[in-house]
Amino acid sequence: MTSDYHSLTREAVVKLLEQRDAELKNKDTQLKNKDAELKNKDTQLKDKDAELKDKDAELKDKDAELKDKDAELKDKDAELKDKDAELDVHKQYTPGEAMEKALRYAFAVWIRIGRYVQDGRFNVDNNLMEQAIRPITLGRKNYLFCGNNEGAENNAIFYTFMACCREADIEPYKWMKEVLSRPLLDMTEEELTKMLPSNFK
Template sequence: MRKRYGCPGSVHAPVTAALPPQPLPKSNASADLLAMLLVVKFIDGLPLARFEYVLGRHGVTVPRQTLARWVIGAAGVLQPLLNLMRDALLEGAFLHVDETVVQVLKELGKAPTSNSYMWVQTGGPPGRPVVVFDYDASCGGQVPVRLLHDYRGYVMTDGYSGYNELMRTDGIEQLVCWAHVRRRFVDAVKVQPKGKRGLADEAVAMIGKLYGVERDHKDADEATRLLARQTHGVPTLAALRTWLDKTLPGVTPKSALGTALSYLRDCWPRLTRYTERGDLPIDNNRAENTIRPFVVGRKAWLFSDTVAGANASAVIYSVLETAKANGVEPYTWLRRVLRDLPSATTVEDVEALLPWNVKDLHTPDLTSDLPN
């Protein structure tokens, strides 16, 4: 809305108020429309083609190619915000890393049917959780090195060898996920004779005791949790290691149980490191839960057309998932960001829009009015 003033005596020409800074200048996309577009695609998993049909039903014709340009343009607007989020991510004492495949049709030097990768890192200081997605055509070891070359602390991963190069960096300590170990033994249980208890069941039971310690002290302070780990977790780990050394030589290496045992043996020092402190995680479930919205959305929109689109997706997933992690309602927050960010002139202006600095946009409790 731009006010226009005219001279009653027609002495002066009409004067129109200046247009406020827009997220996408010379575009028909307002901040509010862009916020809705990004949320329905990246939170609700609605492909751009379907959003085009939704607009068409209301008499608004916007080709999906235009919608795609708006998404890429909006990602550029949000980049300064993501830069500050990434700085906060690296301030945490530990972080989680994971990756998943994504198909990009127009990736230079790669077939349209080949896999590229979306990497996710999550962590941040207490009270300021951060989620950062990064697109890369490769899943090689150079990618985590590039993403985390400035980080020093504990890094939780699965047992993928692509992280080995990163772990050679001074100041980085690797933690390996116990949930991945447990899944391998659960798979071994499934191939046992039905109704019979075997060696894999024993491993699952001992790993369950480790998780029992974590469950019982989930809400405890770090000192209390560390004491519980040292008192109960470390003896369980010692018993599990004794069982592993006794069991491994008598199991066929290529069997389901054999591969599970070998994985446990190879990762052992990195699996037990979480007991050194009370704040370290036991598994990588936080990263897996964080990457799940991307995986669910991928089932709907299937692929990215261009590298620019994949990079834009990484930016937008990052800021929206970080907002969710901080308990902020994504659409309301993003609408404010896209209204205010174009006029931000200082770092302080951008910092004021970070989710943990916005106090009045928390997600409502939708279950509060439900009957008991």
């Protein structure tokens, strides 16, 4: 009996030790997984930090480039002012004369005038806008008889649509006829946006 008791006790102890060893191995595996996860996150953070540093360096390069261009324009502006002073170009004309005013204006806004050579999105002139508002300018006196403020506002909206049609190369009458045939009051904002001349097909 005593031998059997001791034998059972040893078996129970062995099982407890094996169970404890399995628990420790499981915890060790969990710790290793967490360590690998932390290392992975650390690698991701390092990659993001490197990416941000690259972007920061790129922005600094662009900023330096813009500063160089701005400094170059300022140098050219100063050079032009020096030449202007040397030639006394303004003194060749009577103060207030049209040419004198034009020269003073050109030199005053020379840096802004030269912006179009830095960015291709800028036009050399605003002829498109001038052409768009020409009908309004020619009919300015007629607009004194719109009746009231609401009529004048509606008139401005109408001419805006017409100018947009010309810009989009759309026949205004065809566009107006198509738009007015739709149930505008029941249409959503997205549907109305699609009816604008720039989106009209």
